[in-house]
Amino acid sequence: MPEVTAPYAPGTPCWVDLAAPDQQAALDFYSGLFGWTGEIGPSETGGYAVCELKGKPVAGIMAAVAMGGQPAPPTVWTTYLTSDDAEATEQAVNSAGGTVLMPVMDVMTIGRMCIAADPTGAVFGVWQPRDFPGAGIVNESGAVIWNELNTTDRDAAGAFYETALGIQSAPMDMEGAEGYFSLSVGGRPVGGMQAMPEGIPEGTPSHWLTYFSVPDTDATVAALQEAGGTVLKSPFHMVAGRMAVVKDPQGAPFALINPKPMNES
Incomplete structure (x- = not known):
């Protein structure tokens, strides 16, 4: 089983998640397709669901809802790239011609994140791990x-x-x-x-x-x-x-x- 045992190097894709209008329907669909397990999380995390395969985290699924006057996110899978300093990466994104769509924020104690777009418009996430490094299993069926x-x-x-x-x-x-x-x-x-x-x-x-x-x-x-x-x-x-x-x-x-x-x- 290709479990991830070492930290992700900065720049490496470490996580993907989906924003879906119907979170439960998305959980049911991907569980049936890939054999994932997962359920809607607690309210303090916005209901964010961490899906697992063979007991290891593989992807996240959240409800696509409007927040803070912003429209609901599009129904897409987002790739997160590892950073050892999310704020420094945010500054580098701006300096290199990218656009920060969601500024750096703490995600409880598990990490820090932001959402950005490159100069050609491709949207990606930045993840600075703390308690949560990212996917625990990759390169295997269902991952x-x-x-x-x-x-x-x-x-x-x-x-x-x-x-x-x-x-x-x-x-x-x-x-x-x-x-x-x-x-x-x-x-x-x-x-x-x-x-x-x-x-x-x-x-x-x-x-x-x-x-x-x-x-x-x-x-x-x-x-x-x-x-x-x-x-x-x-x-x-x-x-x-x-x-x-x-x-x-x-x-x-x-x-x-x-x-x-x-x-x-």
């Missing part, structure tokens, strides 16, 4: 396996993330991955970046896309459709495995992939 930035300006995005968060980008030297960039922290790949894919609906903004690992992409897509989800891109073979891009019943997009074994070409 996050990849975080991908789809951007309208790859050069601008690459420069921003390196300046603000120390994430380096470089072309992937792999057949079938032409035009795809690796995002690395300390020489270790932690995600990917590409120009906005062909066929994506016109007007789609730059965004981070969460990939969940599954044992059978086609079977999972069928189960998703049976549960009320929709398919944006039907299952297809690509360099890393067999994947699909889908939406949950409330409209949140994400990707599914049955990864190839590391030694399989």
Whole structure:
């Protein structure tokens, strides 16, 4: 089981969460699809639900509600990048041309966070861990396996993330991955970046896309459709495995992939 036992290095994706209009329906959907367990949390946390797989935290689901005069957040999965100093990262985001959408705030004793957008408009979270480091299991069926930035300006995005968060980008030297960039922290790949894919609906903004690992992409897509989800891109073979891009019943997009074994070409 690929449990996370070491702290996440700054710049590394460490958590994903979903804001859903119907929180309980989202919990039921993802529990059925991935085998997660989770329930609506206490009122002092806004009901935030930490979903678990095999007893380890894998993702969060919260109610999408308007707060402080602000509109309710969109129904999307948000990728959180690790920081050892959220306030310093917030300043770096501003200096590098990004936009802070939600200033740094304490989340009880578990960490500090903010929400920002890069210069191309892709929204992401920043997480400074205290008691809670992030996902306790990754790269296993039902858990996050990849975080991908789809951007309208790859050069601008690459420069921003390196300046603000120390994430380096470089072309992937792999057949079938032409035009795809690796995002690395300390020489270790932690995600990917590409120009906005062909066929994506016109007007789609730059965004981070969460990939969940599954044992059978086609079977999972069928189960998703049976549960009320929709398919944006039907299952297809690509360099890393067999994947699909889908939406949950409330409209949140994400990707599914049955990864190839590391030694399989």
